[in-house]
Amino acid sequence: MSTPTDQELIERWRGEPAPLLPTLHAFHDRDGYISEGPLRAVSSGLGIPVAELFGTLTFYHHFSRQPPGRLAPRVCTGNICCLKGGREVLAALKEEGATAMPCAGRCDDPVPVLREHQVFVGATAAALQSRPSPVPRPNPGGIEECVFAGIRAPGRATIGGYRDSGGYEGLVRALEMDPVAVVELIEESKLAGRGGAGFPTGLKWKAVAEAPGAPKTIVCNADEGEPGCFKDRAVLDLDPHAVIEGMTIAAYATGATRGFIYLRYEYPETCAILARALDEAREAGLLGDKIAGADFTFKIYLRRGAGAYICGEEGSLLNSLEGKRPLPRNRPPFPVTHGYEDLPTAVNNVETLASAPQILRRGAAWYQNLGQNGQAGTKLISLSGDIQLPGNYEVPLGLNLQTLLYDWAGGPVSGRSIQAVTMAGLSGGFLAGADLDVTLDEPGIRGKGSFLGAGGIMVFDDRRDMVEMAHNAMEFFAEESCGKCFPCRIGTQRLTERLAGEAGPAEEAQWIEEVRDIGRTMMATSACGLGMAAPHVTESLIKYFPQQITRHLES
Ligand SMILES: Cc1cc2nc3c(=O)[nH]c(=O)nc-3n(C[C@H](O)[C@H](O)[C@H](O)COP(=O)(O)O)c2cc1C
């Protein structure tokens, strides 16, 4: 097959919704990097000023401007991978031009290395192999699940296997109902957003349904960039039709006719799985025009990000889809009224959407009652680090954290004790000591000064230097801060320097006061959740590990 020309690549995507990312990927795939000529061709082909396009292109970690570009391996040096030899794997692959990448969402595996369109995992560079997403373990108590309820069924990732295990029954039920009743059912179930912010899903769908303007859009946020989170990957890889069905139910409930799945770049195998599942759903008449014979049209477009944690923030994600520099948007207005192309849009997390079909099938009361201790529903937790059985678990909201750590996941590795865990991936900072006796739900975790967020929990045992762990975390936030607002851009840098021992007062009380002051300013004045959350890391370090700070300042 002959190599496509610039013009052919542009024509392939011009006229399609959200064309910039796939066009840039097409050039990047063809050449391995994006040089001056293609940049100018895309600029004139899609009508984006060249300076603006340059700013957008260079924002993303995975788009290269020169060789070896896409051919160079990328090695995860996220917090957990650093404990498992990530830096050593990176050093071993240096001759091939390998570069570091932030958490690649494989914390339950050995170190991941992204090579072109495949991820390999291995404890050393010599042991790299490709491996599919592991099937989540059932919980030992046989506690009922929602999102993972069907995920272990044979062939579940294919439309045949999915339908054999109850798939698309929820959509059929929804289509028999009035859209308003579907929204009411979701409201009654008390399902809340599982992407981090916990906004009630029914209320979000209602706002989109009632907002003026069309076409309306459903966006599945599959960016999953939070370090320590890998639950959405499991759902997308093993149960892709659940997400497609959830999006279609959301579209019917809100009156949306178009949808996007925004998938993080670091999940190339997932991209292929989703593309296949979307084709299957279209062929089966479950996507497109006259879905399941009803007077209802909904189309889903798959778009691949290009490496930028901030693109998981919904405003940033929408700007990314629109081909703009992906900075968070000022709020209000919110996406429910002014989302994709300034029209009503529901942005929902993978897990939130995958819950909807089960709720339609089994009812609002069923879902509510899955929770414990007065909490409604379930939450996927990605557990990683110094724990015997890392992996994804679906817990009833309200379950005690110790039950998950010790009874479900086997406790710490032999001869060690758990020193601390993170919450919300890294964004919730650390919990330690007596505060590990807490229930997994927002009221419980917020009572300890943290939050559950997207449900990533990293475990650190008594071997770990917590100042170093905090430094790694803050370095990530500093690297990923989009730079739009001053307190976050500068604050994350200043905190990283202090945790590295490179700057700040040598006297402990002054060091603590200064670090707290920076954190307070960031929390109060940052424009988005990244800058507001990052100080949880330093606040919790000061709260739980004052002696380690003393040692850090003395050394
Ligand atoms: C810095 C930052 C990163 C985020 N990353 C993600 C993400 O990767 N996936 C996600 O679903 N939500 C992410 N969110 C939350 C989204 O902005 C949004 O609240 C969510 O997608 C809404 O879906 P839900 O209501 O179903 O949770 C992030 C928020 C912030 C501030």
Ligand code: SF4
């Ligand atoms: S808080 Fe940070 S990431 Fe968020 S908009 Fe401001 S600079 Fe960007």
